[in-house]
Amino acid sequence: MVIDPIIQYEDLPLLHWNPKKNKIQKIGSVVIFGEPCPSTMNNQEKINAGCPPDDNTPQKLNKTVDNVFSWASAIKQALMPVTPQSSTTPNDLSRQMDMVQLKVPTPGETGHLGVQIQSEQEFSQLYQIFADEILGSGQFGVCYGGIHRKTGKHVAVKLIDKLKFPSNKEAALRTEVEILQKVRHPGVVEFQQMLETPDRIFLVMEKLKGDMLEMILSSEKGRLSERITQFLISQILTALKYLHNQNIVHCDLKPENILLTSDSDFTQVKLCDFGFARIIGERSFRRSVVGTPAYLAPEVLRNKGFNRSLDMWSVGVIVYVSLSGTFPFNEDENLEDQIQNAEFMYPPNPWKEVSENAIDFINNLLQVKMSKRLTVSKSLQHIWLQGYQLWSDLRCLEKEVGERFLTHESDDARWCEYEQQNGLNPVYV
Missing domain, CATH: 3.30.200.20 (Phosphorylase Kinase; domain 1)
Known part of the structure; x- marks a missing residue:
């Protein structure tokens, strides 16, 4: 058995899916099994026979790979799953029972999702x-x-x-x-x-620039300021209000699913990854288990059904994470018990630097009883999201985007008067 390093081609790595770690990883080495080739063979004969060449052969693995398949083919095979062969073992048959049993259509036919097939x-x-x-x-x-x-x-x-x-x-x-x-x-x-x-x-x-988690982790203190957090959360809530009005619950809100359009601190954000999303009515409940554990609401863990208030719990966790750089619940202890009992605290570092209004906002979202949790409309009306600075920041973003979707004309007169009284330069109206 020989273990050889993979030599990259033009910095393009070979990749493979690791089911145990549930992620894609680079292939760093290749294991070659088999008996050694006769010593009488030269290196080219060994390569042609599928044997590993001598250790002192320059770029030995490059030559081996090039003789087996082109790099384009290698990348495609590493990236794309291989179509199963006709011969199957009992285990293969059992596994296929759990897969989608689809009639494989030909180009031009309609697919199983109702989409025109393309080659x-x-x-x-x-x-x-x-x-x-x-x-x-x-x-x-x-x-x-x-x-x-x-x-x-x-x-x-x-x-x-x-x-x-x-x-x-x-x-x-x-x-x-x-x-x-x-x-x-x-x-x-x-x-x-x-x-x-x-x-x-x-x-x-x-395609966007990054996500909110990257923004938090890359910040100087490992957390975001209240001003930036307010700016991002207002956008998230506005998008949620749109979704909830259409009876759509995201079900997996977390910083990784909040994408950024630029590298600016005051960037536009967009919700993504609707793989867990559900379409349910205002008073309807669903009972399936959805979402990411650290952001799950108590009702999901108890399997008692959930509605759109599930998203509001997740917003509360996101605000906590953004302002502190930590989860409200200790992942080293029983996470489910902590969530179901809303057992979280505000340690002095860093919460002594955070306003009471921000803490009140979080407390009103991380409520175990769904009926006590703020709705998306009530959240947008909370005092923490009602200041002039936030309105000014949001108006500047609307000017940049070229669309008004975060603020309301009914607030313009009040804030314009505020600007005049305080000698402030007028914000774009």
Whole structure:
């Protein structure tokens, strides 16, 4: 057995999916099994026979790989799952029972999601996917950076392998696609196109700069100021209000699912990843387990059903994380008990620097009883989000975006008068 390092080609690594760690990783080495080749063979004969060459052979693995398949083929095989062969073991058959049992359509037919089938050659004529630019992974697939060949516009492409897609997740995927096609709001990531081939589904969305978690972690103190947090949370709540008015509950709000349009502190944010989202009425309840544990509301853990107030609990956790750089609940102890009893505290460092209004805002969101939790409309009316500075910051963003969607004309007169009384330069109105 020989372990050889992978030699990268033009800085483009080979990748593989690690199911144990639930993420994509670079391939750092290759293990070669088998008996050693006869010593009488020269290195080229060893390579042709599939044996590892001598240790002192320059770029030995490059030559081995090049003799087996081209780098383009290697990358494709490492990135894309291989179509199962006809011969199967009993374990393979058992595993296939859990997969989507789809009639594989031919190009031109309608796919199982009701989308016109495209050949992969047609897709590659429209978009180029950058295999080394992994933007993230969600419930249903991996998201890559890409570019629209005709316009040159950068996009994010979520790639879903239908051959490995669990049948019990198909309804949730349908819901995600329906929601993405339905919603049109500046605070929600823009869905551009969905294409389906016999083996894969491609969801094409606008590409943004990063996410709120990266913003928090990269900040000087490992947390955000109240001013920036207010600015971001106001946008999140405005987008949530739009979704809730359409009976859409996100169900997995967290900083990683809040994307940024720029590197600025006062950037526009957009909600993404609707893989757990549900469409439910104002007083309706769902009983499935959804979301990320650290942001889950008590009612989900108790399996007693949830409604749109689930998102409001998550907003409370996000505000806490943003202002402190830590979770409100200790992940080293029993997380479920802490959440179900709302057992969290405000240690002096850093909370002594945070306003009472901010703490009151969090307390009114992290309520165990759903009926006591602030709704999205009540949250937007909370005193913590009512100051002139926030209104001014939001108006500047609206000017930059070219659309008014965060503030209301009814507030203009009040704040213009405030500017005059305090000798402030007028904000764009």
